[in-house]
Amino acid sequence: MGHPPVISTAGLTKHYGTVHALTDLTVDVGEGVTGLVGANGAGKSTLIKILLGLLEPTGGHARVLGHDIEQESQEIRRLVGYMPEHDCLPPDVSASDFVVHMARMSGLGASAARERAADVLRHVGLDEERYRPMGGYSTGMKQRAKLAQALVHDPRLVFLDEPTNGLDPAARTDMLRLVQRIGSDFGIAVLVTSHLLGELEQVSDHVIVLDGGHLLRSSATGEFLQRTGSLLVEVVGTEVERDRLGEALAQRGLTCRPRGAMVAIDPPPPELAEGGAVHDLIRDVAADLGLGLMRLQPDRRHLEDVFLEGGARV
Amino acid sequence: MSDLTPDSGRPGVIHDLGYRHFDGVREGTPAIARNLFVTGLRHAYGLGRSGKSKVMPFLLLAMSLLPATIVVGVVVLTGLGELPVSYADYTNQTQLLVSLFAASQAPVLFSRDLRHRSIVLYLARPLAAPVFALVRWLSLTLAILLFTAIPTVVLFAGAMLSGLDKSDQTTSVLKAIALQVLLAMMVAGVSGLISSVSLRRGFAVVGSVMALIVLTGIVTVMQNIAYYEGDNESVSVGVGLLSPWSLYNGLANAWDAGVDTPVPVNGAWVPAYAIVAVLLAAACLLGLVARFRKVGSR
Secondary structure, three states: OOOOOOOEEEEEEEEEEOOOEEHHHHEEOOOOOEEEEEEOOOOOHHHHHHHOOOOOOOOOEEEOEEEOOOOHHHHHHHEEEEOOOOOOOOOOOOOOHHHHHHHHHHHOHHHHHHHHHHEEEEHHHHHHHOOEHHHHOOHHHHHHHHHHHHHHHOEHHHHHEEOOOOOOHHHHHHHHHHHHHHHOOOOOOOEEEEEEHHHHHHOOOOEEEEEEEEHHHEHHHHHHHHHEEEEEEEOOHHHHHHHHHHHOOOOOOOOOOHHHHHHHOOOOOHHHHHHHHHHHHHHHHHHHOOEEEEEEEEOOOOHHHHHHHHHHHO | HHHOOOOOOOOOOOOOOOOOOOOOOOOOOOHHHHHHHHHHHHHHHHOOOOOOHHHHHHHHHHHHHHHHHHHHHHHHHHHOOOOOHHHHHHHHHHHHHHHHHHHHHHHHHOHHHHHHOOOHHHHHOOOHHHHHHHHHHHHHHHHHHHHHHHHHHHHHHHHHOOOOOOHHHHHHHHHHHHHHHHHHHHHHHHHHHHHHHHHOOOHHHHHHHHHHHHHHHHHHHHHHHHHHHOOOHHHHHHHHHEEEEEEHHHHHHHHOOOOOOOOOOOOOOHHHHHHHHHHHHHHHHHHHHHHHHHHHOO
């Protein structure tokens, strides 16, 4: 892409005594929306806090927007926004006043802060309720207010820690759409964490998977979901029919395994992969056996597979 | 009603301009710190907060001003040759109000951000934890200084109106203000540190009351007992090192600022009092910095 990475880490490590929160993490994050996936305790929040300069790494280096996290963390905090995972809003202040104050704490002048706060609160979808004390907000409204304070100073990069936490399905969809807009329409790089893979599949351009403080994988979302070359075939009937088809296909040189009601066929050898010859073969075999073909589709991977692979590797 | 249908060509329609970037000037760290300082000072007096939160600070301020205005009235009307109470002693006499002000307002500056965890939002911004703690402490110090200095200034104005000797009065008012600065630094440190550790407002207030009012009461009683019952005067002076108020009174006594202590503070006790006072303020400030640094990394 030619752009320097927004975030780049090299051998980043953080140990709390015997607890290894992050181990030798080397990864680059570019523009757009990047998802940071991992189970609770995988090191997502630790990574964000290190990048913000709030935690000192035990080892390794990192740069955020071209600034070194140890020497220039103040410069970094000027350019980034942070939406923490936990509750962090004083209940006796209105969202409007609070976001204005936070804008000023990021160095915006009085009038600019008011203007930006009104703008950003409108973008996150807090309307009349912005003038009410935040103590009375629903979880969804609190999440929006938290997002607004992270965006109010027009950062170049925002860290969103579990922005969909505690939201109902509709609010979750809204929030994810907003996250996507921040990355595309607003032109702000986003690092968003979640423990739900499905969510990040929808919105991110790039996914980084952490597991127990280790980097499991980092690649474009498209690559995660790319076709694997495998095929899924389903025939009318029960497992008996499924197995008959599988055995017949195996005799023709294909590697088959049952998956639910379907037969999963591993990528065929090159001579069969050419021009869809394998599709014809499957059709013919099914016809010979007198089985009704119900489904023949390419097998796509899911983000979950990365975890399964990772688990198998360890 | 066709004229109510949306029409993009009609004037007066609000268009969604989409997201707009901010390309204006961004202030540097000193300006942000100044802004936090002013906000903190205003919040200490309930300004910019709910109407309810203005009651306590202004009620206490009015109560500490009332005697001063009465004194001024009496001095101006009767033409007394001197103020019935010295500037430094007036602060000492109203110490209960000053301590209550500090105890009730320190949680506003030191507990709220920690209890609601909004401290994380501050620390994710340019100001670092030590600077944040320092600025908060400065806000409370100035708030307490104003609380003690306003009645002092009223007294001074009264003294000037009644034609008392200008140079004498100026000297003693400046001494009183200097002592008040030291006092404010200590009281802000003690009450701030207590509030930053005990996050429930009630506990913070009670803790500060214990440290500032109850402890001072005990110290005063012990000073008097040591003076009247014991034969060793240095015990009485030595005990005075234990509370901000007895340090203030001792230094005022040593500096001839018109405050009586059971035993006069003199000789080597004077630098001891001064050093302990400065160390107390510094230790509290360091404690605050350590506390905020620790919270920021969680």
